[in-house]
Amino acid sequence: MTQTLDVPLTLLLIEDDPGDAFLVEELLAQAEVPPKVIWVRSIAESRGRLDETVHCVLVDLSLPDAQGLEALEQVLAMAPHAAVLVLTGLRDVHVGVAAVQAGAQDYLVKQDVDARLLARAVRYSMERKRADLAQRRLVQAELTAKENARLERGLLPTPILRTDALEHTARYLPGRERTLLAGDFYDTFETPDGAIHMIVGDVCGHGPDEAALGVSLRIAWRTLVMAGQSGDTMLQIMDALLRQERKSPEIFTTLCTATISPGLDHARLYVVGHPPPIVLRGHQDGQEVMTVPDSPSGPPLGIFPDIEWTPIDVPLGEEWSLLIYTDGLIEATVGEGTDLLGTEGLLGIIHEHGRIDLDRIIEGFAGIRDDLAAVLVSRKA
Numbered sequence: 001m002t003q004t005l006d007v008p009l010t011l012l013l014i015e016d017d018p019g020d021a022f023l024v025e026e027l028l029a030q031a032e033v034p035p036k037v038i039w040v041r042s043i044a045e046s047r048g049r050l051d052e053t054v055h056c057v058l059v060d061l062s063l064p065d066a067q068g069l070e071a072l073e074q075v076l077a078m079a080p081h082a083a084v085l086v087l088t089g090l091r092d093v094h095v096g097v098a099a100v101q102a103g104a105q106d107y108l109v110k111q112d113v114d115a116r117l118l119a120r121a122v123r124y125s126m127e128r129k130r131a132d133l134a135q136r137r138l139v140q141a142e143l144t145a146k147e148n149a150r151l152e153r154g155l156l157p158t159p160i161l162r163t164d165a166l167e168h169t170a171r172y173l174p175g176r177e178r179t180l181l182a183g184d185f186y187d188t189f190e191t192p193d194g195a196i197h198m199i200v201g202d203v204c205g206h207g208p209d210e211a212a213l214g215v216s217l218r219i220a221w222r223t224l225v226m227a228g229q230s231g232d233t234m235l236q237i238m239d240a241l242l243r244q245e246r247k248s249p250e251i252f253t254t255l256c257t258a259t260i261s262p263g264l265d266h267a268r269l270y271v272v273g274h275p276p277p278i279v280l281r282g283h284q285d286g287q288e289v290m291t292v293p294d295s296p297s298g299p300p301l302g303i304f305p306d307i308e309w310t311p312i313d314v315p316l317g318e319e320w321s322l323l324i325y326t327d328g329l330i331e332a333t334v335g336e337g338t339d340l341l342g343t344e345g346l347l348g349i350i351h352e353h354g355r356i357d358l359d360r361i362i363e364g365f366a367g368i369r370d371d372l373a374a375v376l377v378s379r380k381a
Contacts, residue, residue, distance in 0.1 A: 009056065011056045011058060012082075014063065015039065015041070016041045016060065023110075027115040027118045028118065038054070041063075042063055042066075055082060055083065056082055056126055058087055058122075059075050059084060061095055062089075072086060072099050072103070076103045082129070085106050086106070087110055088107055093107075096108075108121055156181065157187040161188060161196070172372070172373050173328070173371070175328065181214075183204070183207075184200075185217060188375060189226070195260060196258075196264070197259050199258075200255065200326060200373055202214075202254050202255070203251065204250075205251065213245055213253075217253060231311060239302060254326075255272045255273075256274040260316070267314045268313055269293070269314060271293060273303070274296065277291070278346065279291075279322055280356055282319060324374070325374035325375070329361075329372050330343050331370050332370075335366060
């Protein structure tokens with residue numbers, strides 16, 4: 001739909017009167033670049049001609065097999081890609097106006113047509129059609145974007161915590177623009193016995209396939225927790241699921257799970273090829289900030305078959321904070337935008353503030369290079 005009468009184009013003329021058809025062809029032949037004109041005498045004859053090569057259709061509304069707006073409706077249905085001009089007589093001007101309201105780009109009164117008017121009408125009609133198609137695509141894109149956003153929001157987790165003894169904070173920032181969902185995933189779930197289960201994971205890659213895989217793994221994790229599975233058995237099932245669902249054998253997933261005891265004073269962690277979580281223990285006057293552990297529980301999911309992952313037990317005490325995050329948090333840039341935060345930088349901020357404040361940490365970033373997911377659970381004495 002980018003052609004004008006200054007470049008070659010194809011017009012389909014639907015006109016049963018040979019004299020009128022001859023006049024239109026003669027007028028179009030005077031254009032600077034005369035178009036290719038295909039003349040047909042009826043709607044039935046036009047059916048085999050209205051393909052993508054036709055840029056514009058001139059249709060008379062008095063045809064042997066269709067009258068008035070019926071003819072226009074059939075043309076619009078057969079050629080949604082083409083500009084459509086209606087040809088009318090002097091007594092049918094009101095029909096031409098109705099035709100434009102029904103979807104035609106313009107109308108012409110046969111008795112008033114000259115070469116210049118016809119060329120301009122064709123050119124303007126094609127431009128209006130191009131603008132109309134662009135607007136329709138824009139509206140469709142906006143509707144699709146809204147639907148995708150609703151879908152992505154629905155796939156993000158709703159943490160389930162019944163206890164009031166814990167403060168829970170989660171932050172999720174996809175690295176891709178104009179998206180709400182990434183390959184990073186997180187969840188928090190309290191089982192009937194009072195234990196708190198947490199997971200933060202990272203599927204390698206940044207596309208929609210990785211985001212879908214992350215959602216699958218998160219839902220599988222919550223289902224397994226609800227079914228009473230935990231530890232190495234649960235990780236082996238998730239590893240098998242990853243191998244079934246991934247698009248290529250190079251896709252792997254790092255994750256960290258934590259199970260906090262019903263007494264809220266002990267945590268069992270599995271650090272599966274993932275950045276080490278951070279534990280802050282004790283009161284402000286005697287706080288201890290550390291990463292856990294010195295060595296991970298084992299490699300990421302999807303790398304080696306028949307792996308066993310080692311649990312890491314961490315005493316928490318009466319007052320503590322536990323931060324689990326993806327590498328997007330420590331790979332964000334700080335300062336002038338060139339230095340990465342890193343684990344040491346993150347620990348330094350926590351020491352400086354005397355607490356873990358996710359919002360304050362993120363606000364200090366100069367830029368985020370990767371997807372970011374972080375979950376913070378805290379207990380005050």
